[in-house]
Amino acid sequence: MVFSSIIFLFLFLPAILVLVYPLPRRLQNVTLLAASAVFYVWGAGEQTWIILSVSLVSWVTALGIFKLQGKKSGGFFFFSSLLVVAGPLLAVKYIPVIQSALDNSSAPAQLYLPLGISFFTFHAISYIVDVRRGTIEPSRNVIHYLLYLFLFPHQIAGPIVRFSEIADEIAARLKPTTDDILYGLSRFGWGLAKKTMIADNAGAIAAAAWSQDWQIDTKAAWLGATAYTVQIYFDFSGYSDMALGLARLFGFHFPENFAGPYRSRSATEFWARWHMTLSRWFRDYVYIPLGGNRHGRLREYAALLLTFALTSLWHGATWPFLIWGGLWSGLLLIERITGLRNVQGWAWLRRPFMIFFIIVSWVPFRSPTTDSMMQMWNAMFHQTGIGLNPIVTTNLTPIGLAAVSIGFATFFLPQAIGKRTFDFIALRPDGSLRRTLASVVGLLALIGGATFSLWSSFSPFLYYQF
Numbered sequence: 001m002v003f004s005s006i007i008f009l010f011l012f013l014p015a016i017l018v019l020v021y022p023l024p025r026r027l028q029n030v031t032l033l034a035a036s037a038v039f040y041v042w043g044a045g046e047q048t049w050i051i052l053s054v055s056l057v058s059w060v061t062a063l064g065i066f067k068l069q070g071k072k073s074g075g076f077f078f079f080s081s082l083l084v085v086a087g088p089l090l091a092v093k094y095i096p097v098i099q100s101a102l103d104n105s106s107a108p109a110q111l112y113l114p115l116g117i118s119f120f121t122f123h124a125i126s127y128i129v130d131v132r133r134g135t136i137e138p139s140r141n142v143i144h145y146l147l148y149l150f151l152f153p154h155q156i157a158g159p160i161v162r163f164s165e166i167a168d169e170i171a172a173r174l175k176p177t178t179d180d181i182l183y184g185l186s187r188f189g190w191g192l193a194k195k196t197m198i199a200d201n202a203g204a205i206a207a208a209a210w211s212q213d214w215q216i217d218t219k220a221a222w223l224g225a226t227a228y229t230v231q232i233y234f235d236f237s238g239y240s241d242m243a244l245g246l247a248r249l250f251g252f253h254f255p256e257n258f259a260g261p262y263r264s265r266s267a268t269e270f271w272a273r274w275h276m277t278l279s280r281w282f283r284d285y286v287y288i289p290l291g292g293n294r295h296g297r298l299r300e301y302a303a304l305l306l307t308f309a310l311t312s313l314w315h316g317a318t319w320p321f322l323i324w325g326g327l328w329s330g331l332l333l334i335e336r337i338t339g340l341r342n343v344q345g346w347a348w349l350r351r352p353f354m355i356f357f358i359i360v361s362w363v364p365f366r367s368p369t370t371d372s373m374m375q376m377w378n379a380m381f382h383q384t385g386i387g388l389n390p391i392v393t394t395n396l397t398p399i400g401l402a403a404v405s406i407g408f409a410t411f412f413l414p415q416a417i418g419k420r421t422f423d424f425i426a427l428r429p430d431g432s433l434r435r436t437l438a439s440v441v442g443l444l445a446l447i448g449g450a451t452f453s454l455w456s457s458f459s460p461f462l463y464y465q466f
Helices: 004-019 025-065 072-103 117-133 140-151 163-171 178-211 220-248 267-271 276-287 297-315 319-338 348-368 371-379 390-394 398-410 415-423 432-455
Strands: none
Touching: 004 432, 025 072, 025 117, 025 140, 025 178, 025 398, 072 117, 117 140, 117 163, 117 276, 140 163, 178 220, 178 390, 178 432, 220 348, 220 371, 220 390, 220 398, 267 319, 276 297, 319 348, 348 371, 348 415, 371 415, 390 398
């Protein structure tokens, strides 16, 4: 079940809203947890026990870590608990790759990741580490903790929410106001429109360009790479918009996950705007513990490269993902060495360069193999044909072209305009007209997105695979 599916839009969500709203908070928590469990079991089935095991182990071990604070055995127990919590993710995601390398086989054994296990693991690790650091106290209410992990808006693909960010709202949140409901529906509708109207239609063109059934040509390669650049942003940011909107409907405030990343002037700025909760997670739990920028330049550069290598491996233990990470970490390193990351001017030159770099760097991220990556890059930078190949041509529908064109145009919008249109709709208390317009636009987007959901075929969110 995904947020853009007919079952979720017209059955699951309305039923949960009707069930939850009349209840007192304590019963709301139990009902939301039950609904979240149903949501997860619907997609994961028998694999649910793996996620439940990770959840219960992290809750119990955090209580133990808190009691062992200051004792010699505390450190060993802490690192052991991290290994146990991360074990299922490491086993399912990387052991097949290691076995394949040892056996010299061409492809690793296919093991299916439990749905959302990466994000469950990140949430659990952040909780354990924060308890260890003393920044939070562990929850002694297992219902509250399980609701933190299983809450269905962020369950499958984020945003990554720290326990401290919603602990008070789990324990004592206010009932949603009219503004909360309008904001939630508007934000959800905006994300649904981004997913069904832009991302899915751009994705059809990208999939055609990456098809191996026909030799790719230069025009198709650039069109496909641009279409994928549009698809992954509108797909993932659309999911985040829906998650934030759903959370607000139930009285929760999730952190923002995107802030116009394609309008960045540098790689440093891009990663401060793209999947922000993941970037902060790696900063706080990997980069800073490795030394960050506190122990000299060489230590800083090493920490940066290692952090990005781990980010690449999290997405997948394949050469294309490592190459993708290498491109970004290399540009980040150049900006640090030269000081370009602190330069504010030259936007007219730096923004087009970043668009070019972003489009090129998404090629390995999208490519299933090194060969397909090299085929796309070769076609992009060497003329290999005089016309679009038939597979791409058949997918160039008016809606698809409009989706890519609109998506690409937003890359060059001024920061303020883009923030108010394609990144989020915010109901601000600075004038009733603006509030009304924001609500109307969001609700129209909800109607349009729901209509496209009825009309189009099923399309899962891209980040579900991670």
